[in-house]
Amino acid sequence: MLEELFPNVIAEDLWIATLETFYMTSIAILGTLIFGILLGLLLFLTDSGNLWENRFVNFITATVVNVFRAIPFIILILLLFPFTDFLIGTIRGWKAALPALIVGAAPFYARLVEIGLKEVDKGVVEASKAMGARIHTIIFKVLLPESMPALISGLTVTAIALIGYTAMAGVIGAGGLGNLAYLQGFQRRDFDVVLACTILIIIIVFIFQFIGDLLSKAIDKR
Amino acid sequence: MIQIKNLSKLYQTKKQQVQAVDNVSLNIEQGEIFGVIGYSGAGKSTFVRLINRLEEPTDGSVVIQDKDITKMPGNQLRKKRQKIGMIFQHFNLLWSRTVLENIAFPLEIAGVPKEKRKEKVLELINLVGLSGKENAYPSQLSGGQKQRVGIARALANDPEVLLCDEATSALDPETTDDILDLLVSINKKLGLTIILITHEMHVIQKICHRVAVMENGKVVETGDVLDVFVKPQSKTTKRFVQQLNPLEHERDKLAEFINDREDSEVVKLHFIGKSAKRALISEVAKTFDVEINILQGSIAPTQEGAYGTLFIEINGEKELLQKTIEFMENTGVEVEVLKDA
Numbered sequence: 001m002l003e004e005l006f007p008n009v010i011a012e013d014l015w016i017a018t019l020e021t022f023y024m025t026s027i028a029i030l031g032t033l034i035f036g037i038l039l040g041l042l043l044f045l046t047d048s049g050n051l052w053e054n055r056f057v058n059f060i061t062a063t064v065v066n067v068f069r070a071i072p073f074i075i076l077i078l079l080l081f082p083f084t085d086f087l088i089g090t091i092r093g094w095k096a097a098l099p100a101l102i103v104g105a106a107p108f109y110a111r112l113v114e115i116g117l118k119e120v121d122k123g124v125v126e127a128s129k130a131m132g133a134r135i136h137t138i139i140f141k142v143l144l145p146e147s148m149p150a151l152i153s154g155l156t157v158t159a160i161a162l163i164g165y166t167a168m169a170g171v172i173g174a175g176g177l178g179n180l181a182y183l184q185g186f187q188r189r190d191f192d193v194v195l196a197c198t199i200l201i202i203i204i205v206f207i208f209q210f211i212g213d214l215l216s217k218a219i220d221k222r
Numbered sequence: 223m224i225q226i227k228n229l230s231k232l233y234q235t236k237k238q239q240v241q242a243v244d245n246v247s248l249n250i251e252q253g254e255i256f257g258v259i260g261y262s263g264a265g266k267s268t269f270v271r272l273i274n275r276l277e278e279p280t281d282g283s284v285v286i287q288d289k290d291i292t293k294m295p296g297n298q299l300r301k302k303r304q305k306i307g308m309i310f311q312h313f314n315l316l317w318s319r320t321v322l323e324n325i326a327f328p329l330e331i332a333g334v335p336k337e338k339r340k341e342k343v344l345e346l347i348n349l350v351g352l353s354g355k356e357n358a359y360p361s362q363l364s365g366g367q368k369q370r371v372g373i374a375r376a377l378a379n380d381p382e383v384l385l386c387d388e389a390t391s392a393l394d395p396e397t398t399d400d401i402l403d404l405l406v407s408i409n410k411k412l413g414l415t416i417i418l419i420t421h422e423m424h425v426i427q428k429i430c431h432r433v434a435v436m437e438n439g440k441v442v443e444t445g446d447v448l449d450v451f452v453k454p455q456s457k458t459t460k461r462f463v464q465q466l467n468p469l470e471h472e473r474d475k476l477a478e479f480i481n482d483r484e485d486s487e488v489v490k491l492h493f494i495g496k497s498a499k500r501a502l503i504s505e506v507a508k509t510f511d512v513e514i515n516i517l518q519g520s521i522a523p524t525q526e527g528a529y530g531t532l533f534i535e536i537n538g539e540k541e542l543l544q545k546t547i548e549f550m551e552n553t554g555v556e557v558e559v560l561k562d563a
Contacts, residue, residue, distance in 0.1 A: 124316055128327075129303075130303060130306070130385075132303035137330075137331055148318065222361050
C-alpha cells in the first residue's frame with residue numbers, strides 16, 4: 001500500500017533525513033533557548049525603570065536583535081558561511097546548519113522572552129526586593145519561574161519556525177527532510193518524495209506543538 | 223524604635239516636580255501599631271516605601287533600631303530588609319509556588335537551611351491559621367487566605383517591624399476584620415511593631431494605637447487614636463472621623479431640637495475610654511431635676527478604649543441646666559452645647 005503511494009521513497013533515506021531534521025531542530029532549540037533567554041533578560045532588565053536600567057546596553061541589544069531578525073534566513077545562512085566554517089570546520093551537513101539556525105531564531109525568541117518577562121507582576125518583584133532578595137535571586141526564583149508558561153509557549157512557536165528554517169537550510173546542503181525533498185523529490189520530479197517529506201515535517205511540527213502545549217499547561221498554576 | 227526625620231521624596235520628571243512626601247518626621251515606639259491615613263495621592267504609599275527604601279528618599283533619614291537605613295550600602299540594606307516585613311494590598315504572592323513555598327521564599331533569601339525552613343514555615347502557617355492549605359497554590363485561595371500567606375511570609379525572618387501597605391483595601395469588610403484581628407494578635411504575641419497605611423478610618427480605629435494623618439505629602443496631624451478621634455484638628459482629619467461616625471453627618475437633623483429657649487439645651491457628649499462605660503445619664507437624672515431626652519448616640523471600640531458620642535436634649539430651669547452641664551464636665555466627659563449655627 002505505502003509502496004504504491006510512494007514508489008520512489010527509500011525508507012532508509014527518509015528515516016535518516018527525519019533523524020537529521022530532528023537533531024538539527026532539537027539542538028537548535030537548545031541553543032535558541034539559552035541565547036534567547038540571555039538576550040531577552042538583557043532586553044528586559046536594561047529597559048527603563050528596571051533592575052539594570054541602562055539605556056546604552058538596551059539600545060545595543062535591541063539593535064542587534066532587530067538587525068538579525070530583519071535578515072531573511074536564507075541570506076543569513078550565506079552570510080554566516082565563514083563563521084560556520086570557523087566554528088564547525090565545514091559548511092555541509094546538519095551540524096553546519098546549527099550556527100545559522102540559532103543566530104536566526106534566538107533574536108526572535110529573545111523578543112518573546114522579553115514580552116513574557118514584562119507580564120510578570122511588578123508587585124511580586126517589589127515584594128522580593130522588600131524581602132532583601134539579590135538580583136540573581138529575583139531572576140532565577142521570581143522572573144523566570146513566574147513567566148515560565150509564556151517562555152514555554154514562546155519556545156514552541158520558535159521551535160516550529162525553526163523546523164521551517166531547517167528545511168531551508170536543507171536545500172543548500174544541510175541534509176534533513178528539506179534536502180531530501182529538494183534533491184530527490186523536486187529535482188528528479190519524484191513528487192511522492194516531496195509529499196512524504198512534507199507529511200513527516202508536519203508530524204514533527206505536531207509533536208513539538210503537542211509537547212509545548214502540554215508542558216505550558218502543566219506548569220501554569222494561575 | 224523608628225525615628226523618621228525630615229523625610230522627603232521629590233519626583234522629578236521633564237515637565238513637572240511632584241513632592242510625594244514632604245518633610246515628614248515621626249517617632250514610632252517599639253511594639254505599637256502606628257497608622258498612617260490619607261486619601262489616595264496623599265503620599266502614604268510612597269512614605270511606607272521610603273522606610274525600607276523601595277523608593278530612595280531625596281532627603282531626610284530613617285533610623286530603625288539605631289541603624290540609619292538611608293545611609294546603608296546595598297548589601298547591608300538587603301540584610302536589613304530581611305528584618306523589615308512588608309505586606310501589600312494585592313498580596314504579591316508568587317503564583318508558581320505553593321503556600322508552603324511562598325512562605326519559605328524569604329527564608330531561602332536569608333540562606334536558612336532546608337530542614338529549618340520547613341519547621342519555621344509550618345509554625346507560621348499555624349500562626350496565621352492556614353493549616354491544611356500548605357500545598358495549595360495562591361489561585362486556589364480566597365483574598366483573606368492570600369493575605370494570611372502574605373503575613374506569614376512577612377514574618378518568616380522574625381522582623382523588627384511590619385509594614386502594611388493598604389493590606390486590607392482589597393478585602394471585603396468581614397475578611398478585613400479577620401485580618402485586622404490577626405494583626406493585633408501578632409502584635410500582642412510577638413510584640414511586633416506595625417506601621418500600617420490605609421485610607422479607611424475604621425482600620426485605624428480598630429487596631430492602631432497612634433495615627434498620623436497625611437495630606438499632600440505632609441503629616442498634618444498626629445497623636446493617640448482616641449485624641450485624634452475626639453478632637454480632630456485639621457479639616458482632613460475631621461472628614462476621616464466623620465467617615466466613621468455617621469452621626470456627624472446627621473447633625474442637621476437635630477436642628478429642630480436646637481432653639482434659643484433658655485430652659486432647653488441640646489448637648490453633645492463625648493465618652494472616652496473608661497468614662498464610656500459610666501452610667502452618666504441615669505446619674506444626672508437622679509441628681510438633678512431635669513428632663514433628659516436621648517436623641518441619638520453611637521459607640522466605637524478602639525485599641526485604647528471605647529469612644530462614644532451621645533446627643534441629648536436637657537429640659538429644665540436655666541440655672542439647673544448650667545449646674546447639670548458643669549456636673550457632666552466634671553466627670554471627665556467632653557461636653558459640647560450645640561447652638562444654632
